[in-house]
Amino acid sequence: MNLETSLATRFSADYRSAREKFLAAAALAGGALRSYPNPLSGPQGEELAADAAWFGPAEAAKVLVTLSATHGVEGFCGSGAQLDWLLGPGTAPLPSGSAMLFVHAINPHGFAWLRRVTEEGCDLNRNFVDFAKPLPENPGYDELADAIVPRELDGPVFEAAMKRLADYRARHGDRPFNIARSGGQYRHPGGTFYGGLAPTWARRTLAAIIADHGLADRKLVAVVALISPTNKDRPGERRAFAANSVAYLQQGVSVVVIDIVTSKPFNLHNEVLELLEVPLSAAMPGDQTIYAVSYRPALRESKPVLQLWLEPLVVGQPVPTMPVPLTEDLFVPVEFESTYLETCRRRRLI
Numbered sequence: 600m601n602l603e604t605s606l607a608t609r610f611s612a613d614y615r616s617a618r619e620k621f622l623a624a625a626a627l628a629g630g631a632l633r634s635y636p637n638p639l640s641g642p643q644g645e646e647l648a649a650d651a652a653w654f655g656p657a658e659a660a661k662v663l664v665t666l667s668a669t670h671g672v673e674g675f676c677g678s679g680a681q682l683d684w685l686l687g688p689g690t691a692p693l694p695s696g697s698a699m700l701f702v703h704a705i706n707p708h709g710f711a712w713l714r715r716v717t718e719e720g721c722d723l724n725r726n727f728v729d730f731a732k733p734l735p736e737n738p739g740y741d742e743l744a745d746a747i748v749p750r751e752l753d754g755p756v757f758e759a760a761m762k763r764l765a766d767y768r769a770r771h772g773d774r775p776f777n778i779a780r781s782g783g784q785y786r787h788p789g790g791t792f793y794g795g796l797a798p799t800w801a802r803r804t805l806a807a808i809i810a811d812h813g814l815a816d817r818k819l820v821a822v823v824a825l826i827s828p829t830n831k832d833r834p835g836e837r838r839a840f841a842a843n844s845v846a847y848l849q850q851g852v853s854v855v856v857i858d859i860v861t862s863k864p865f866n867l868h869n870e871v872l873e874l875l876e877v878p879l880s881a882a883m884p885g886d887q888t889i890y891a892v893s894y895r896p897a898l899r900e901s902k903p904v905l906q907l908w909l910e911p912l913v914v915g916q917p918v919p920t921m922p923v924p925l926t927e928d929l930f931v932p933v934e935f936e937s938t939y940l941e942t943c944r945r946r947r948l949i
Contacts, residue, residue: 608620608682608686609679609680609682609683609686610675610678610679610682611675611678611679613643613711614641614645614647614674614704614707614710614711615641615643615645615711617674617675617678617703617704617710618648618650618703618704618707620678620682621650621652621678621681621682621685621701621703621704622650624682624685624686625650625652625685625701625703627685628652628654628685629654630652630653630654630685630701631652631653631654632650632651632652633650633651633653633811634648634649634650634651635648635649635650635651635804635807635808636648637649637707637708637718637800637804638800639708639718641707641708641711641712642711642712645711647704647707647708647711648704648707649702649703649704649705649706649707649801649804649805649808650702650703650704651700651701651702651703651808651811651812652685652700652701652703653698653699653700653812654693654698654699654700654701655693655697655698655699656696656698657698657813659696659697659698659817660696660817660818661694661696661697661698661817662697662698662699662700662812662814662817663697663698663699663700664699664700664702664814665677665680665681665684665699665700665701665702666702666705666805667680667681667702667703667704667705668703668704668705668706668707668709668710669705669706669723669724670706670709670715670722670723670724671706671708671709671710671712671713671714671715671716671717671723672709672710672713672714672715673715673829674704674706674707674709674710675710678703678704678710681701681703684701685701700808700812700814702805702808705723705801705804705805706723706801709723716793717799717800717801718799718800719795719799719800720788720789720793720795721793721794721795721799722783722791722792722793722794723799723801723802724839725783725792725793725794725795725839726794726795726798726799726801726802727802728794730796730797730798734785734794734796735783735785735794736785737778737779737782737783737784737785737786738779739767739771739775739776739778739779739780739782740779740780740782740784740786740787740790740792741784741786741787742767742779743763743764743767743779743780744784744786744787744790745760746759746760746761746763746764746767747760747764747780747790747791748787748789748790748791764776764780767779774834777833777834777835778834778835778838780833780835781833781834781835781836782834782835782838783835783839792835819847819850819852820852820853820925821852821853821854821855821923821924821925822847822852822853822854822855823855823857823923823933824840824844824854824855824856824857825857826840826856826857826858826859826860826867827860828860828862828863830860830867831858831860831863831865831867832863837865837867837870838870840867840870841867841870841871841873841874842874844856844867844871844894845871845874845875848875848894848896848905849896851896852896853893853894853895853896853923853924853925854893854894855891855892855893855894855921855923855933856868856871856890856891856892856893856894857891857918857921857935858888858889858890858891858912859889859912859918860888860889861888861889861914863888864886864888865888866883866885866887866888866890868882868883868890868892868909869882869883869885871894875905877905881907881909883909883911887911889911889912889913889914890909890910890911890912891909891910891912891918891919891921891935892907892908892909892910893907893908893921893922893923893924894906894907895907895924906924908921908922917936918935918936919935919936920932920933920934920935920936921933921935
């Protein structure tokens, strides 16, 4: 199969065909399928649903979970990656005691209608907050709301909005401006990066999937994050990634980050350290933007400490083997270079 045929088999032109391909491939690979219908329809009247496919024994202690279409229209990429596994290594037996759960199109409305947001108009990753508590505030967005989303997209109204944005940026600087614009907000339903006032259908459905497959009964010990350009694109996205990493660490979960994104000159490791209030001696130089790092939370004399293994990366050089901490004394070495090369071979990129 050549590259063009391989891509056409895995990637789709619309939500309907992506779902059809996923369901067929999951059934062919022997997955246990369960669908969670969305109450709305797609642009062609098609049914919308989040679909879950389970592979392996129900009692497996180790479960790898993949999730696509958190941001709706980005589901084209996530669905394609899931199809790539199902049509390739998905046909091989899993290791003993292991299972996989594929969640396809958790935000099917955004996927089908080519929108980032859910049917409620919410940026889904910002909907996972405790709505019983005071919601995060973004006073900068409150000040600029009608300039960020002006009522007209040309003429004097639009020009006045652009001037207000430029004036705010000049007064406050780039970082406060970017946080105001893309840091998320909960007061303007028609605005950008809106987190909502209650759990969305997608969030409730994900909770149901987690419960139906008993994921809460399995111990989460480590998370491996392969950074994408989106993670580093905006201050709000970078802050969200850092906050998620810190949340895992505070729960005693080890985190491994592999950042080979050269197109965005930002260092997420330093943002994680800033949130953790770790001494700056553990930070990296600002111009070192690609790296691999492994974090392990631990206790020393009943006090929490953070152990880390940090490897700066160089373009053209191999990605190092990194330790994935599972317990205080147990580490699994992961050879990311061989994994990366094998992926490239499978995709016929090398």
